[in-house]
Amino acid sequence: MTGVQVAGVGMTHFCKPGASPPFTDMAREAIIAALEDAGLTMADVGHVIAGYMYGDTTSGQRAVYEVGITGVPVVNVNNACATGSTALYLARRMIEAGAADVALAVGFEQMPRGAIDRSFPGWPDPWGPSLAATQAVEGPSDAPFACQLFGGAAREYMERTGCSLETLAEIQVKARRHAAANEHAMFRAPLTVREILDSAPVVGPLTRLMCCPPTCGAAAAVLCSDDFMRRRGLSGVSIRAQALVSDSPDVFTAGSPMKLVGVDMARRAADQVYEASGVDPRDIRVAELHDCFTINELLAYEAVRLAPEGGAEQFVRDGDNTHGGRCVTNPSGGLLSKGHPIGATGLAQCAELVWQLRGQAGARQVPDARLALQHNLGLAGACVVTLYERA
Template sequence: MPYTPRKAYIVGVGMTKFDKPRGERDYPELGLEATVKALIDAGITYDHVETAAVGYCYGDSTCGQRVLYQLGLTQIPVLNVNNNCSTGSSAVAIAANAIMSGQVECALALGFEKMAAGSLGSAWNDRAPPMEGTMSQLFEIEGDKEYEVDDFGPFAARIFGAAGQEYCERYGATWDHIAQISAKNHKHSVNNPYSQFRASPSAEEVSKARKITRELTLPMCSPTSDGGAAVIVASEDFVKANKLEDRAVELAGMGIATDSPRLYEDKSRIELAGADMSRRAAQKAYQQAGVGPKDIQVIELHDCFAANELILYPALGLCAEGDAHKIVEAGDNTYGGKWVINPSGGLESKGHPLGATGVSAVVYLSLQVRGEAGAIQVKDREVKYALSNNVGLGGSAASFILTKPPFYKEGGHNKDRFGYDLASEVRPVSEEELAKVRSKHISDYVPPSLPESKL
C-alpha cells in the first residue's frame, strides 16, 4: 500500500525581540527564551519533546545542545542545522518530517543567531566558498567593466540588487516600485513590537537614502540581527491527547527545494537570486495543501532586500512574470489588497538573524491563523491560508502553508497561557516560567542558567 504521511501541527510558538547586535545577549539566552515561550504556549514541558532541530549559521558545532541542556538532559536527539538564510525553515522541515513519518509525537524547531555588526562575511579564507559558482556567474553577466569590484557593495546585496535591476530592464518597472515595497514593509513594522526597526520612511525617503550598492539604498536592506524563534510541532494524536485543539495550526503544505540548472543556464540575475528554487518550493507546498495563490490571505516572504520581494511575487505564483510591479501599483501587497505581504515588517524591518528567520515566519503566520497576531493581525478577512517563503542562496528555498485544522476549537488565546498578549508585548522569561517547563523527570539536575538579571 502507498505510504500516507501523517499531518503535522504547530501547537506552540515563541520568539525574542529581534535587535541590533550589541553583544548584550548571548545565544544560550536567546534560544532559551524562544523555547520557553513556545513550551508555555503549548502548555507542555520539555519532557514532551522527543527530538529537536536547531538552526544557526554563526557558531560552533553543538550550540543547540548548549541551549537545550538548560531545560534538562533528556537524551533526545538534537540536530544542528546550517543552511544559509533558510536555516530556520530547514529546522522546521526536519521537525515536521519527524512527525509526519511517525518517528515522534512532539518535536521542537528552534532557530537563533548572535551576529556580528555590519555586512555578512565568511569566517573562512582557506577553502572554496559555497557560492563561488554564483559569484562567477554575476561577474560574467555584469562584466565588471564600468565599476571596480568594491563599488558594488556587499556580495549578497549585489546579487539581489542586480536581480531587481534585471526585472526593471525586462518589464518596465522602476526602482520607485522597489522603494514602495520597502516603505510598505517599514510601515507594517511600526505595529510589531518584536521588530528591530519601527520607523516608517516614505518611498521618497527610501529612494534618497544612502546607497549600499549601485541600486539598493539602506532602508531596502535587511540588517544583521540577534534573535531567536521556536515552534513546537506535534501529531494529531498528541494534539488531542493534550487538548491543544484551540491552538493547533495545521502544516497543510511544505515544499523544500534547491537550485535548478536555470541558475547557470539562463544567464539571468533573477535566477542567481534563487527564483527557480522558490518556484519549486511554492509549487510543492500548494500541491500538498491542495490550494493555490488565490486561496492565500497572508504571506511572510524573504525580503532580505526589497528587490527580492518584487521578484518573488511571480515565483510564488501571485502574478505572471513581468506583472509583479502591478501588484505594487494596485496596493495588493498590504492591508486591504489581495494579500497582506510581510505584515511583520519583513526582514528589512523586523530583522534577519539568519537561523531564526524561517522559524519566525512560522511563528507570525501561526498567530495570524489563530487570530492572535495583535496589531498586525489581518482583520478585514478570515485568514484561511497563510504562506511562508524562506530563501538561502547557495541554495535552499522553503515554503510552508498553514491553516486551521477541521478539529480546531475557537476560544483559546495565548494570553491565557502567559498572562499577557504574546503578540502585543515583549517580555523576557522569568525563573518561574523556566521552572514550569523544565524537565520534571530530571528533577535532581539543576542546569547552569544565565544570571537572573539576564532572564
C-alpha cells in the same frame, strides 16, 4: 504519514548586533515561550532541530540545555538564510516518519556587525559560483556578495519589466508601516520613498534602506502529530503542505541574476506546495516572504504566484500587498524592518503566521485568515515554502 500541527511558537525581540544577550539566553527565551504556548514541557519533546549560521558545533545542544537536558536527539542545521525553515521542515519530517510525536525547532543568531561574509577563509566558497556567474553579467564589484547578487537581479527585473525604482522603495515603506504594530520588530519608525531613494547607494539600483540589516534574535516552534494533539486535547495550526528545494541545473549557466537569487527555486517549491495541497494561490490572504532585499519581495510575488508574471509592480501599486488588499505580505515587517537573524528568520515567519491564523496578531491582524504562505530562501541554494491552515 501522520498530519503535523504547530502547537506553540515563541520569539524574542530582534535587535542590532552588540545589543543582544548571548545566544543561549535568546534561545532559552524563545523555547520557553513556545513550550508555554503549546502547554508542554521539554519532557514532552522527542526530537530537537536547532538552526544557526554563526556558531560553533553543537551550539544547538548548548542552547537547548539551558531549558532542559533530557537526552533526546539534537540535530544542528545550517542552510544559509533558509536555516530556520529547514529546521521546521526537518522537525515535521521527524514526526511524519514516526520518530517522535513532539519535535522542537529552534533557530537563533548572534550576528556580527556588517554584511554577511565568509566564515572560513581558505575553504572553497559556497557562494563562489553564484558570485562568479553574477560578475560575468554585471561586472566586478567591491560590494558585499549578497548585495551584488540581488543588485544584479534588480537590474535584470527592471530592464525586463520597466519596473520603477520607486516601487522597490514602496516595499520598504510598507514594511516599516507593518512593523510599527509589531513589538518584536527592530525598526518601527516610518520611512518615506524619498528617504529610501536618498540613502547610500550599495550596488546597481539598490540603496542601503532597500537591504535588510544584520540582526540578533531567536524563535522556536513546537510541532506535534495530529494523534498527540487529540490525545492531549490541544489545538494548533496545521502544516497543510511544505517543500524544500535547491538550485536547478541551469542556475549558473543561464546568465540570469534572477535565477541566481532563487526565483526558480521559489517557483518550484511553491508549485509543489500548491499541487500537494490543492490550494489556489488566489485563496491565500496572508504571507511572510523572504524580503532580505526589497527586490526579493518583488520577485517572490510572482515566483509564489501571488501576482502574474510581470505583474509585481501593479500588485504593489494596487495595494494588494498590504491591509485591505488581496494578500497582506509580511505583516510582521519582514526581514527589512523586523530584522533577519539568519537562524531564527524562518521560525519567526512561522510564529507570525501562526498568530495570524489564530487571530492573535493584534493591530496587524489580517481578518478571517484561513490559509497562510511562508517563503524562506537561502542563496546557493535552498528554498522552503510552507502552507499553513487554521484548524
